[in-house]
Amino acid sequence: MTHRINSFDEYKEQYEKSVTNPESFWAEVAETFSWYKKWDQVLEWDFRKPAVKWFKNAKLNITENCLDRHLETRPDQTAIIFEPNDPEAPVQKFTYRELHLAVCRAANALKANGIKKGDRVCFYMPMVPELAIGVLACARIGAVHSVVFAGFSAQALADRIKDASCKMVICSDFNNRGAKHIPVKNVVDDALKMDCDSIETVLVHRNTGDGIEWTEGRDKWWHEEVDPQSGDCPAEVMDAEDMLFILYTSGSTGKPKGVVHTCGGYMVYTTYSFKNVFQYREGDVYWCTADIGWITGHSYIVYGPLAAGATTVMFEGVPTYPHAGRFWEVVEKHKVNQFYTAPTAIRALMAFGDEPVKKYDLTSLRILGSVGEPINEEAWNWYHETVGNKGCPIVDTWWQTETGGIMISGLGGLSPMKPAHAGYPLPGVQLCLVDNEGVEIEGNDVEGLLCVKFPWPSILRTTYGDHERCRTTYFAMFEDKYFTGDGARRDENGMYRIIGRVDDVLNVSGHRMGTAEVENAINEHPKVVESAVVGYPHDIKGQGIYAYVITTEEVSDEDAFAKEVRDVVTREIGPIAKPDRIQVVSGLPKTRSGKIMRRILRKVASGDTSNLGDTSTLLNPEIVEEIKSGAKQ
Ligand code: WT7
Numbered sequence: 130m131t132h133r134i135n136s137f138d139e140y141k142e143q144y145e146k147s148v149t150n151p152e153s154f155w156a157e158v159a160e161t162f163s164w165y166k167k168w169d170q171v172l173e174w175d176f177r178k179p180a181v182k183w184f185k186n187a188k189l190n191i192t193e194n195c196l197d198r199h200l201e202t203r204p205d206q207t208a209i210i211f212e213p214n215d216p217e218a219p220v221q222k223f224t225y226r227e228l229h230l231a232v233c234r235a236a237n238a239l240k241a242n243g244i245k246k247g248d249r250v251c252f253y254m255p256m257v258p259e260l261a262i263g264v265l266a267c268a269r270i271g272a273v274h275s276v277v278f279a280g281f282s283a284q285a286l287a288d289r290i291k292d293a294s295c296k297m298v299i300c301s302d303f304n305n306r307g308a309k310h311i312p313v314k315n316v317v318d319d320a321l322k323m324d325c326d327s328i329e330t331v332l333v334h335r336n337t338g339d340g341i342e343w344t345e346g347r348d349k350w351w352h353e354e355v356d357p358q359s360g361d362c363p364a365e366v367m368d369a370e371d372m373l374f375i376l377y378t379s380g381s382t383g384k385p386k387g388v389v390h391t392c393g394g395y396m397v398y399t400t401y402s403f404k405n406v407f408q409y410r411e412g413d414v415y416w417c418t419a420d421i422g423w424i425t426g427h428s429y430i431v432y433g434p435l436a437a438g439a440t441t442v443m444f445e446g447v448p449t450y451p452h453a454g455r456f457w458e459v460v461e462k463h464k465v466n467q468f469y470t471a472p473t474a475i476r477a478l479m480a481f482g483d484e485p486v487k488k489y490d491l492t493s494l495r496i497l498g499s500v501g502e503p504i505n506e507e508a509w510n511w512y513h514e515t516v517g518n519k520g521c522p523i524v525d526t527w528w529q530t531e532t533g534g535i536m537i538s539g540l541g542g543l544s545p546m547k548p549a550h551a552g553y554p555l556p557g558v559q560l561c562l563v564d565n566e567g568v569e570i571e572g573n574d575v576e577g578l579l580c581v582k583f584p585w586p587s588i589l590r591t592t593y594g595d596h597e598r599c600r601t602t603y604f605a606m607f608e609d610k611y612f613t614g615d616g617a618r619r620d621e622n623g624m625y626r627i628i629g630r631v632d633d634v635l636n637v638s639g640h641r642m643g644t645a646e647v648e649n650a651i652n653e654h655p656k657v658v659e660s661a662v663v664g665y666p667h668d669i670k671g672q673g674i675y676a677y678v679i680t681t682e683e684v685s686d687e688d689a690f691a692k693e694v695r696d697v698v699t700r701e702i703g704p705i706a707k708p709d710r711i712q713v714v715s716g717l718p719k720t721r722s723g724k725i726m727r728r729i730l731r732k733v734a735s736g737d738t739s740n741l742g743d744t745s746t747l748l749n750p751e752i753v754e755e756i757k758s759g760a761k762q
């Protein structure tokens with residue numbers, strides 16, 4: 130396979146080349162894809178606007194690269210293996226030929242329902258093949274997909290539908306997740322009661338067949354619309370910089386942002402990084418356990434692997450259902466070679482001991498991947514020793530929704546490994562660490578704010594409907610640099626270790642959440658006057674959510690009140706944002722300018738009250754004692 134690096138020396142060479150001559154480096158990689166028309170210029174950029182164009186004026190369709198071109202070389206190879214939630218239910222496999230046909234039919238069904246190039250289509254679905262097919266069908270006709278993780282609430286779904294003025298929602302009737310049976314269509318119905326006027330059609334995939342409410346004229350069955358369609362659907366000619374998808378992510382302000390990725394650069398970078406990080410070889414079976422509702426699923430279940438002609442596993446279920454050996458059972462069943470998951474899942478499974486792992490034959494495994502949050506040493510060691518039997522290199526991949534693809538990671542088996550260190554930047558990724566003033570910190574064995582000083586092909590292009598927000602959030606902090614929001618350390622050998630977010634963003638079980646977003650939700654409770662949310666170290670989730678709440682009246686039953694607050698958050702955002710601990714307080718520590726001193730709240734939440742630092746600048750220093758003595762553990 131082309132452009133797969135085969136040694137660490139070669140990595141160094143390629144990296145050097147990608148920095149000294151980025152344009153010819155990426156042009157060479159891009160040559161291996163199929164384009165209707167090649168670029169006039171490889172890169173044009175200005176971080177001050179920001180305006181970044183890769184492969185200027187090139188024309189392509191990403192599905193031509195994920196599907197059509199494989200019809201000549203690997204039509205009968207399995208593209209997607211679908212492993213259902215219930216281990217007894219039948220596995221579904223799609224060859225590249227079958228997937229191509231399914232995508233073309235779905236694309237024709239979208240067209241028949243009035244979806245055109247540039248229209249936004251929202252997905253609210255469990256991990257079923259129709260989600261991947263639907264997303265690719267959008268890309269086929271140039272419609273923009275906006276996948277919303279099916280754990281979000283009706284309110285959160287409605288906000289996202291409205292922000293992008295989506296014309297259609299595609300959902301399932303119900304979702305099977307572990308032992309749970311979740312009424313997905315019901316949530317869509319509730320969302321559409323909240324002024325989602327742009328929606329014309331709801332396309333419903335029959336997943337479980339249970340009864341659902343039906344709105345005549347608006348709701349249509351997926352199978353009735355898709356099955357009769359022709360399997361011939363010529364791909365729309367897209368500009369390299371046409372929008373491919375929107376994906377919402379949380380920031381330090383209350384409202385989630387719609388991160389926008391475009392066709393050409395995203396395709397080139399996700400495919401290149403997929404092949405290299407996972408050292409994918411012909412015939413390998415690759416499994417990423419993420420949900421397609423997150424960027425990891427977009428880039429490394431759907432687009433990257435399929436463009437690389439890989440066999441990618443899609444799993445509907447959860448790690449512990451019906452038993453704690455479920456992941457390993459699936460690895461054995463499908464002889465998985467590359468396994469990519471999140472530290473929170475590893476920690477949760479580690480708690481069940483080695484027994485559930487040892488029951489299965491995991492000798493097919495060659496590379497293990499980690500993503501979403503720093504992987505602590507204990508989890509790293511267990512992953513390496515128990516799951517990998519000490520024989521599988523671990524790639525700790527650091528990246529973000531905004532980066533589109535993996536930025537820092539070892540290349541499986543080639544790069545040196547060090548627990549808790551993501552390692553070296555991928556070719557094309559020019560990192561730097563800066564201090565608070567934006568001055569670059571040179572040399573090794575240093576710490577600072579992590580920035581990128583040169584564009585890579587899958588960098589976000591804008592935030593949907595609000596370009597200024599994209600500029601201020603990522604490009605205005607430090608001149609001519611993309612600011613990641615993370616703090617990092619570069620060790621004596623130049624390896625990067627991610628320390629974590631330096632802004633008010635939490636990472637709970639690998640899910641990103643803004644403290645302001647959770648606070649806004651809590652404040653919806655009629656008895657809440659004000660709240661402040663911080664993260665604290667949590668054994669399984671990485672970070673737990675700790676909420677300090679001021680109420681209008683005295684709370685007599687704190688447990689009942691906490692439940693009410695959690696219900697409000699579940700309604701406003703979804704269960705993933707529920708605070709783990711809720712403390713009722715009479716005030717919050719504030720500076721004279723009215724800013725909450727979160728440093729103190731973080732310390733109390735983490736149980737470390739020995740040294741709270743200087744509190745003399747507080748407007749209300751007396752509140753600190755009360756907060757300390759009422760702390761929830
Ligand atoms: C934030 C991005 C893109 C993957 C899924 C999360 C944290 C991500 C790592 C890692 C340490 C990591 C960072 C980053 N993060 N991967 N390997 N080591 N931290 O995407 O929701 O956009 O969150 O996740 O803090 O900024 P996301």
